[in-house]
Amino acid sequence: MSGAPLKVFYDGFLGNPRLDHPEGVSVHPRDGSVWCGGEQGQLYRIAPDGSSAEIVADTDGFLLGVTVSPSGDCVYAADIAHRAVFRYDIAAGALSTFAEGFRNPNSIACSGEWVYISDSYPPGVPGPSVYRFDTNGNGGVFVAEPSSFANGLALHGEWLYIAESFLPGVSRVHLSTLERELVVRLPGTVPDGLAFGPDGLLYIACYEPSQILRVGAGGAVEVVAHDPTAHDLCHPTNIAFAGTTIIAANLGRWHLTLVPTNGIV
Numbered sequence: 001m002s003g004a005p006l007k008v009f010y011d012g013f014l015g016n017p018r019l020d021h022p023e024g025v026s027v028h029p030r031d032g033s034v035w036c037g038g039e040q041g042q043l044y045r046i047a048p049d050g051s052s053a054e055i056v057a058d059t060d061g062f063l064l065g066v067t068v069s070p071s072g073d074c075v076y077a078a079d080i081a082h083r084a085v086f087r088y089d090i091a092a093g094a095l096s097t098f099a100e101g102f103r104n105p106n107s108i109a110c111s112g113e114w115v116y117i118s119d120s121y122p123p124g125v126p127g128p129s130v131y132r133f134d135t136n137g138n139g140g141v142f143v144a145e146p147s148s149f150a151n152g153l154a155l156h157g158e159w160l161y162i163a164e165s166f167l168p169g170v171s172r173v174h175l176s177t178l179e180r181e182l183v184v185r186l187p188g189t190v191p192d193g194l195a196f197g198p199d200g201l202l203y204i205a206c207y208e209p210s211q212i213l214r215v216g217a218g219g220a221v222e223v224v225a226h227d228p229t230a231h232d233l234c235h236p237t238n239i240a241f242a243g244t245t246i247i248a249a250n251l252g253r254w255h256l257t258l259v260p261t262n263g264i265v
Contacts, residue, residue: 024066037063109153154194193238
């Protein structure tokens with residue numbers, strides 16, 4: 001293991017409830033609770049300190065990306081089995097269908113006004129990369145140009161960043177002009193999840209090898225954490241920040257991992 005020391009945040013292997021191979025993860029902006037999904041459609045809420053968890057909803061599908069809205073009022077969850085995105089109203093405790101008609105809805109990024117959803121198509125199979133909807137579920141294709149398996153999304157300034165797992169690398173699209181450009185190529189990896197840290201830098205979770213990377217201010221790629229045994233960090237997919245600490249979902253296991261970033265250069 002190299003980079004930052006790793007620690008299990010919530011151990012869902014033998015805990016109650018058990019985490020079912022979480023893929024998406026998001027931190028509530030107000031209360032600090034951590035939300036993730038399971039492979040049978042479970043939507044989990046975990047206490048901010050990782051001491052307890054509960055299943056608050058179930059789609060009876062297979063959840064991928066899970067994202068809490070910036071207001072903290074609802075949670076969006078991409079379901080590959082239903083080929084739809086669901087919305088969970090936290091106050092009401094109600095789950096509803098938000099948008100349908102995708103091939104493989106994967107990751108979700110939210111601004112105050114818009115909900116962006118990546119749709120993953122295999123290499124060589126044409127299809128739109130990203131959809132955009134308002135908070136009422138009205139919208140459609142935003143990035144019509146295909147990607148090499150559009151995966152994790154992150155908003156930063158005037159740009160939407162897209163992890164392209166089979167490029168492999170990260171591209172970005174300008175929110176106003178739809179100008180698209182390459183951010184970084186990552187040969188020998190499978191980039192999956194994206195998040196911007198409090199330092200303003202881009203962090204990338206790699207499904208393979210099991211590592212988290214950071215793109216420095218000058219564009220150089222550095223390793224934040226790497227687990228060659230794929231035990232503490234096991235095929236990480238989506239990541240989210242709680243302060244300066246990364247919380248990583250491990251699709252290959254049953255827990256969420258804490259990755260501190262203080263002092264990592």
